[in-house]
Amino acid sequence: MAKKRQFKTESKQLLNLMIHSIYTNKEIFLRELISNASDASDKAYFKAMEEKDGTYSRSEAVIRISADKETRVLTIADHGIGMSESELETNLGTIAKSGSKAFKDAVDDEEIDIIGQFGVGFYSAFMVSDKIEVISRAYGSDEAFAFKSNGVDGYTLESAERAEFGTTINCYLREDSDDADFSGFLESYKIKELVKTYSDYIRYPIVMSNSEGQDEVLNSMVPLWKRSKSEVTAEELNQFYKDKFHDSEDPARVIRLEVEGTTSFQALLFIPSHVPFNFYTQQYEAGLQLYSRNVFIMEHNKSLITDSFRFVQGIVDSPDLNLNISREILQEDRQLQAIASRIEKKIKSELEVMLKNERDSYEKFWANFGLQIKFGLYSSYGMQKELLQDLLMFNSSYQDKLVTLAEYAERMEDGQDVIYFASADTLEKAKSLPQSERVIAKGYEVLYLSDDVDEFVLQILMNYKDKAFKSVNQGDLNLESDEEKQELEEKTTQSKDMLASIKEKLTGKVDDVQLSSRLVSYPVCLTSKEGVSIEMEKVLNQMPDSQNQFKASKVLEINPNHPLYLALNRVVEDHPERMDDYAQLLYDQACLIEGLPIENPIEFSKRLSEVMVEASQN
Numbered sequence: 001m002a003k004k005r006q007f008k009t010e011s012k013q014l015l016n017l018m019i020h021s022i023y024t025n026k027e028i029f030l031r032e033l034i035s036n037a038s039d040a041s042d043k044a045y046f047k048a049m050e051e052k053d054g055t056y057s058r059s060e061a062v063i064r065i066s067a068d069k070e071t072r073v074l075t076i077a078d079h080g081i082g083m084s085e086s087e088l089e090t091n092l093g094t095i096a097k098s099g100s101k102a103f104k105d106a107v108d109d110e111e112i113d114i115i116g117q118f119g120v121g122f123y124s125a126f127m128v129s130d131k132i133e134v135i136s137r138a139y140g141s142d143e144a145f146a147f148k149s150n151g152v153d154g155y156t157l158e159s160a161e162r163a164e165f166g167t168t169i170n171c172y173l174r175e176d177s178d179d180a181d182f183s184g185f186l187e188s189y190k191i192k193e194l195v196k197t198y199s200d201y202i203r204y205p206i207v208m209s210n211s212e213g214q215d216e217v218l219n220s221m222v223p224l225w226k227r228s229k230s231e232v233t234a235e236e237l238n239q240f241y242k243d244k245f246h247d248s249e250d251p252a253r254v255i256r257l258e259v260e261g262t263t264s265f266q267a268l269l270f271i272p273s274h275v276p277f278n279f280y281t282q283q284y285e286a287g288l289q290l291y292s293r294n295v296f297i298m299e300h301n302k303s304l305i306t307d308s309f310r311f312v313q314g315i316v317d318s319p320d321l322n323l324n325i326s327r328e329i330l331q332e333d334r335q336l337q338a339i340a341s342r343i344e345k346k347i348k349s350e351l352e353v354m355l356k357n358e359r360d361s362y363e364k365f366w367a368n369f370g371l372q373i374k375f376g377l378y379s380s381y382g383m384q385k386e387l388l389q390d391l392l393m394f395n396s397s398y399q400d401k402l403v404t405l406a407e408y409a410e411r412m413e414d415g416q417d418v419i420y421f422a423s424a425d426t427l428e429k430a431k432s433l434p435q436s437e438r439v440i441a442k443g444y445e446v447l448y449l450s451d452d453v454d455e456f457v458l459q460i461l462m463n464y465k466d467k468a469f470k471s472v473n474q475g476d477l478n479l480e481s482d483e484e485k486q487e488l489e490e491k492t493t494q495s496k497d498m499l500a501s502i503k504e505k506l507t508g509k510v511d512d513v514q515l516s517s518r519l520v521s522y523p524v525c526l527t528s529k530e531g532v533s534i535e536m537e538k539v540l541n542q543m544p545d546s547q548n549q550f551k552a553s554k555v556l557e558i559n560p561n562h563p564l565y566l567a568l569n570r571v572v573e574d575h576p577e578r579m580d581d582y583a584q585l586l587y588d589q590a591c592l593i594e595g596l597p598i599e600n601p602i603e604f605s606k607r608l609s610e611v612m613v614e615a616s617q618n
């Protein structure tokens with residue numbers, strides 16, 4: 001006769017809470033029941049080993065799932081340690097009582113990889129079932145018992161039949177409602193999908209009969225990352241990546257990491273060989289998959305990977321995580337931070353090795369994900385300077401190839417105390433900026449920046465190995481010898497009126513007009529004083545809501561060695577009334593060179609035509 005019992009203590013309320021609020025996702029009940037079956041199999045194996053009775057081997061432990069659509073019963077059966085009558089009572093009759101945790105504590109064996117710890121997982125099955133039957137026969141016993149409960153007001157315990165030791169759990173699925181489809185859990189495709197997602201690496205076969213009545217194993221069992229490196233082929237890793245992360249191409253790099261310590265973990269990481277189509281959209285979800293003791297915990301854990309490396313895909317498995325009761329990880333966990341920091345260092349060192357030994361592969365990688373690294377550097381406000389600065393690459397005047405900052409620093413001339421760069425909106429423009437002329441003529445290398453974020457990155461870095469970054473078109477370049485300086489000063493004094501006149505005509509457009517020490521062959525250019533540069537002004541003002549509030553303090557520079565300089569001096573003397581046209585034309589030219597729009601193209605064209613006509617008349 002079945003004995004009717006009440007759940008212990010506050011269990012009723014707790015149960016209600018459990019069923020309705022602990023889990024965000026109903027489908028995890030299957031993960032919980034399978035994890036329990038796996039734990040039970042581990043325990044049976046452990047017991048058998050201890051007793052050396054030879055009656056049980058790991059190969060016998062199979063977890064069997066079956067579904068009966070007519071009766072709406074989903075069954076999970078194992079050949080594990082089972083439960084005696086009193087164990088059914090303590091383990092299942094008391095919510096938050098974990099027999100598994102007690103077992104683990106008692107055997108105190110590091111090797112044993114028991115999953116259960118909170119004593120609530122079983123009850124998650126009530127989210128989808130209105131009645132559950134547990135028929136269990138304990139290892140070494142010939143009696144079986146049935147525990148039956150509707151999850152509301154208690155349970156019954158009675159004698160039952162079971163051919164072998166182990167546990168069978170029958171879930172009587174709830175009726176479907178408008179917002180919940182429970183029947184889905186009886187569909188084999190759904191069951192397969194859930195096993196694949198949550199329990200793929202449970203180490204015992206999870207078996208289900210297919211439509212022809214043959215047994216089909218649903219899980220892959222051994223996680224690739226747990227197999228020794230020598231055992232796993234590159235082919236297997238590539239295939240694993242493609243299946244798991246839905247990519248049609250092999251990864252560019254596979255990175256494995258195994259750490260033992262207070263927080264032990266294994267990581268299997270992949271750098272894709274191309275940019276995912278949605279990488280720069282909101283749809284792309286960064287983060288690593290998280291497993292604990294072979295059981296899937298979450299899909300995209302963002303805390304595990306720094307934004308700079310958000311293109312990295314992969315898996316982290318740690319037995320030491322502080323999981324919360326629903327096994328949904330606690331977000332701001334120190335352990336996660338510790339893992340993330342190890343992963344970050346590992347990726348960096350792998351990339352550095354690639355840069356050193358496989359330049360072509362690295363350049364390909366850089367073409368794919370360099371921009372993300374630069375964004376990461378910028379958005380971390382320089383906190384990742386140490387981590388990222390040696391991964392950066394830029395075009396340069398040294399050769400028609402990408403260079404690193406270390407390579408630039410290596411080549412620096414004696415006495416060169418800054419790293420020069422020229423920035424424009426395309427590489428071609430950056431290469432041909434007149435402002436670089438003198439710097440290059442002096443034998444200095446110039447980095448060419450053409451991504452919007454580039455100048456901001458250098459600004460955040462501030463310096464590299466104590467060498468500051470210096471824009472060729474900003475501030476004073478200090479390139480001249482004392483004599484050259486003196487000569488420039490003299491010419492400036494001589495041209496005082498001309499310069500003052502141009503400055504006056506360009507009021508509101510430039511803050512200064514001066515003779516240039518950086519131009520060699522071009523007549524004019526625009527530069528800016530220190531602070532917001534002209535390139536930055538462009539980028540910042542493109543951003544939504546910028547309202548054009550960013551302004552570089554612009555300087556119009558005139559080349560004193562260009563014939564135009566003499567012409568201007570003549571005009572200011574002989575035809576001061578033409579000075580306005582000349583000043584505007586100079587300014588518009590400088591804007592064009594700089595890639596800035598000219599304010600009034602019609603006026604520009606009119607003035608230019610007039611000057612051309614005049615020139616033809618002389």
Ligand code: ADP
Nearest residue numbers: 036040091098099100116117118119120121122
């Ligand atoms: P947890 O697995 O976190 O301990 P559960 O609520 O899922 O919590 O299970 C409570 C306890 O019931 C387990 O610790 C275990 O002792 C026992 N148990 C559950 N399922 C089984 C099973 N299939 N075989 C043997 N014992 C089980």
